[in-house]
Amino acid sequence: MNALHHEWLALQAQHERYEALALAVKLLAFAAVVVVPDDGLALALLALLWLQEAVLKTFQGRLGGRLLVVEAGLKAGEGVVAMQLHGDWQAQRPRGAALLAQYLKSALRPTVVLPYPLLMGLVVAI
Numbered sequence: 001m002n003a004l005h006h007e008w009l010a011l012q013a014q015h016e017r018y019e020a021l022a023l024a025v026k027l028l029a030f031a032a033v034v035v036v037p038d039d040g041l042a043l044a045l046l047a048l049l050w051l052q053e054a055v056l057k058t059f060q061g062r063l064g065g066r067l068l069v070v071e072a073g074l075k076a077g078e079g080v081v082a083m084q085l086h087g088d089w090q091a092q093r094p095r096g097a098a099l100l101a102q103y104l105k106s107a108l109r110p111t112v113v114l115p116y117p118l119l120m121g122l123v124v125a126i
Helices: 003-035 039-076 085-092 097-107 115-125
Strands: none
Touching: 003 039, 003 115, 039 085, 039 097, 039 115
């Protein structure tokens, strides 16, 4: 196996790990609705967990972008230097408002946003 194959395997494992972590955050958010007795605290915790999941999904997206580069290199057979995840990301890293926009975009993805307003509504309704 060449270096790109090894990189793909490592990146894919981490990509799936971020998916599992995002699911754990969602489960923790549900538990917060059930366990936290104070509505204000529950809403604040839900907002914090929503943002945390957005950060996780942003990190996952960066891995996904590199996975696509590696896959293209594997398909073409050449042209992609292995083990460049951080160097490539650093070269195009957004700063300031652009980085915040990236997190916000992740927070508003349907697979991320779906449970949080519903759980927040449940807190308010109960």
